Amino acid sequence: MYWGGLTPQILAQAHQHAKSTPRNLRGEPFRFFTPQQAADYAAFAEQIFPTDDTPGAKEDNVLRFVDFALSEIEPQNKADFTKALKALNERAKKTNPEATSFAGLNSAQQMETMKSMEKTDGFGMLRFYTIVGFLGDPADGGNKNKIGWDLIGFKDDFYYAPPFGYYDAQLMKEQKEKA
Amino acid sequence: MSAAPAQRTYRLTDNVDFLVIGCGASGSVLVRELSRNGFSVVALEQGPWLDRKQFSHDEYRVAAQFQLTNNPQKQPTTFRKTPNDNAVKQPAFVYGRMVGGGTVHFTANFWRLHEIDFIEASKIGTIPGTGFADWPITYADLEPYYTKAEWDLGVSGQAGVSPFDPPRSKPYPRFPMPVKSSGVIFEEAARKLGYHPFPAPMAVISQSYQGRMPCAHCGFCAGFGCEMGAKSSPLPTMVAQAVATGALRDSSAQLRAQNRARLLQGPCYRCCLFRPSWQRKAPARQSCDRCLQRSGNAASALNVEVECLSQRPGELKRARGQIPDVQYLHDHRRTVRTAAQRVQEYRSDPYSAGFL
Numbered sequence: 001m002y003w004g005g006l007t008p009q010i011l012a013q014a015h016q017h018a019k020s021t022p023r024n025l026r027g028e029p030f031r032f033f034t035p036q037q038a039a040d041y042a043a044f045a046e047q048i049f050p051t052d053d054t055p056g057a058k059e060d061n062v063l064r065f066v067d068f069a070l071s072e073i074e075p076q077n078k079a080d081f082t083k084a085l086k087a088l089n090e091r092a093k094k095t096n097p098e099a100t101s102f103a104g105l106n107s108a109q110q111m112e113t114m115k116s117m118e119k120t121d122g123f124g125m126l127r128f129y130t131i132v133g134f135l136g137d138p139a140d141g142g143n144k145n146k147i148g149w150d151l152i153g154f155k156d157d158f159y160y161a162p163p164f165g166y167y168d169a170q171l172m173k174e175q176k177e178k179a
Numbered sequence: 180m181s182a183a184p185a186q187r188t189y190r191l192t193d194n195v196d197f198l199v200i201g202c203g204a205s206g207s208v209l210v211r212e213l214s215r216n217g218f219s220v221v222a223l224e225q226g227p228w229l230d231r232k233q234f235s236h237d238e239y240r241v242a243a244q245f246q247l248t249n250n251p252q253k254q255p256t257t258f259r260k261t262p263n264d265n266a267v268k269q270p271a272f273v274y275g276r277m278v279g280g281g282t283v284h285f286t287a288n289f290w291r292l293h294e295i296d297f298i299e300a301s302k303i304g305t306i307p308g309t310g311f312a313d314w315p316i317t318y319a320d321l322e323p324y325y326t327k328a329e330w331d332l333g334v335s336g337q338a339g340v341s342p343f344d345p346p347r348s349k350p351y352p353r354f355p356m357p358v359k360s361s362g363v364i365f366e367e368a369a370r371k372l373g374y375h376p377f378p379a380p381m382a383v384i385s386q387s388y389q390g391r392m393p394c395a396h397c398g399f400c401a402g403f404g405c406e407m408g409a410k411s412s413p414l415p416t417m418v419a420q421a422v423a424t425g426a427l428r429d430s431s432a433q434l435r436a437q438n439r440a441r442l443l444q445g446p447c448y449r450c451c452l453f454r455p456s457w458q459r460k461a462p463a464r465q466s467c468d469r470c471l472q473r474s475g476n477a478a479s480a481l482n483v484e485v486e487c488l489s490q491r492p493g494e495l496k497r498a499r500g501q502i503p504d505v506q507y508l509h510d511h512r513r514t515v516r517t518a519a520q521r522v523q524e525y526r527s528d529p530y531s532a533g534f535l
Contacts, residue, residue: 073244137237154525156236160396164527165360166520 030063031071032078037085038063039103044088045130047110055147057134065133065142073140081129084122091117195219203280203476207413211421220421226276229283231415234404241403247284249276274476279414281476282382286401286530287410289334289382291325294318294345318345329380332411333388336380343375353385356394356531360522379531382411391415396527 030038045057070078092102095113099105102113117123133142135149143149149156163169197213199206202224213220229247240246251273257266275281295302297314305311326349328334336351338344355378358366362378369376383400387393394409408415 069239073240132239132243136239137235139235139237140239153521153523158236158395158397160398160526162357162396162527163360164357164396165522165524167360167363167518167522168358169360171358171363 030067032067032081033063036101036103037082040085040088040101041066041126043103043105043110044114044126045133047107047114048127048130049134054151057130059144060134060142060147061144062130062133062142064144065136065140066129068141069129069132077125080122080125084125087117087120087122088113088126195221197221198223201225201280201476202278202418203275204282204413207279207417207421211417211424214421214424222278224278226278228278229404229414231404231406231408234406236397236399236403245273247275247277247402247404248273272476278418279412282412283404283410283414284402285382285410285412287382287412287528288530289329289332289336289380289411291345291347291380292318292321293343297321322346322348332382332413332416333384333391334380334382334411335385337378340377341375351380353388355379356381356383356385356528357396359524359527359531360518360520361524362531364516364518364522381528381531383528384409384411389416394528398525398527398529400528401530 033041042058042063045062049057049060049062051058066081070081088102091113092099092105092109095109095116096105099109102110105113114123133140135152136142138144138146146156163172196218197209197220199210199213199220199222202210202222206222206224210220210222226249235241249272255268256272258269259266275284277283294317297317300311300313322345326347330349330352333353334351335353335356337355338347338350358378366376383394383405384391385393392407392409395407397406399405400410404410404414405412
């Protein structure tokens with residue numbers, strides 16, 4: 001469980017920020033990530049959601065979400081997150097002693113590194129934030145242009161009228177024909 | 180962030196007629212009935228008083244940040260089998276923690292018990308080692324109140340479609356929710372097995388009702404608050420009507436903050452905070468002349484009781500046997516399957532089909 005505690009202050013902040021676009025969306029420097037951490041985590045997120053014939057973590061702005069979440073919503077998770085990134089780099093050096101960072105590994109080595117730590121809490125935390133950023137509400141900075149939602153076929157139109165899917169549409173059609 | 184509308188406020192030194200602890204499914208009904216009948220009421224609620232405009236579809240905020248529920252890390256529940264064991268933290272109870280309670284974020288299935296449910300002990304026998312017994316009242320005693328609740332809150336359903344439905348004095352106030360693709364698949368499968376599928380009664384209004392807008396089928400029912408106010412939780416119904424009388428003071432605006440502050444220091448909110456004779460130090464308190472009503476859920480009502488008793492040495496020991504040691508928590512079953520065609524299950528209420 002990496003879900004931080006909720007105080008009235010954080011909740012108030014959350015409401016305030018729900019109304020405004022996260023500041024770091026405008027291309028300002030990251031507030032949580034150092035440039036090296038950003039490079040490592042970007043490589044990590046892009047292994048989970050690679051850019052191939054469909055867009056991936058890079059286009060989805062996952063890092064913007066994580067930076068926003070850790071600097072404004074869940075600052076109490078910063079230490080654990082930093083520790084997890086450090087562990088990622090240590091594993092990277094085990095995979096390839098010449099590597100200076102996880103981002104410096106080639107794709108196969110990155111995958112090997114991630115596999116070697118996928119049972120750890122640190123990996124779980126890094127993965128959790130990637131997924132939330134990729135598929136979460138665009139108001140929180142990730143899921144840019146609803147890329148994540150498009151990939152899983154989800155629409156957030158707020159209002160729907162029946163029929164909702166194939167089978168109830170068929171049923172409505174049959175009932176109409178009968179009548 | 181509080182959505183508290185302007186209303187009569189009471190000072191902490193004021194005596195009020197009734198003090199209601201917990202403003203959820205039961206507390207808010209009590210608060211409405213009392214305030215409508217001219218009593219002064221103070222409701223204490225540990226969670227925030229949110230407005231429907233403050234609800235969102237943001238899963239990160241709602242689910243991962245415990246926006247609408249208790250936080251098991253801040254309010255841990257512990258468990259041990261014998262007094263000699265060490266109590267271990269476990270995320271046992273996650274419940275709706277706000278004005279309106281769990282029914283603000285519930286899925287909105289709104290079933291009545293059947294006649295047999297009240298008399299199971301005499302029909303099928305007791306269970307050794309338990310206090311399993313018939314209810315002291317029957318379905319017939321409760322029926323008028325079921326009907327009143329369905330019409331006061333606004334429930335969508337179709338009376339008479341289930342052959343096992345207990346007798347009812349009135350149909351549902353609104354048509355059932357539309358059948359979804361999952362409902363069509365479910366219905367076909369249930370019929371094949373000899374069951375009797377029908378649209379589940381839902382505390383969501385399928386058409387406008389009492390000035391409230393109908394369901395927009397956005398699909399964010401379970402675990403979320405309803406931005407439309409179409410989910411028939413006490414928030415747009417009981418609480419709104421109680422506030423309209425002007426006799427209610429929601430203390431969540433002021434006292435809630437204090438409750439939360441204490442809670443962060445350790446113990447959960449206490450009714451003894453509001454009982455002058457019990458307290459040692461001098462936290463905020465509200466005294467009431469007539470009645471103090473506990474309306475907490477299965478977990479927190481017990482918590483409040485134990486907290487109160489533990490303020491008085493010796494009392495907890497004496498009270499053993501009076502505090503319920505069996506709790507009933509609700510449970511449900513889900514089935515998961517894939518379909519050949521797109522069902523777009525994320526649209527509309529997720530649990531709108533039922534069978535018996």
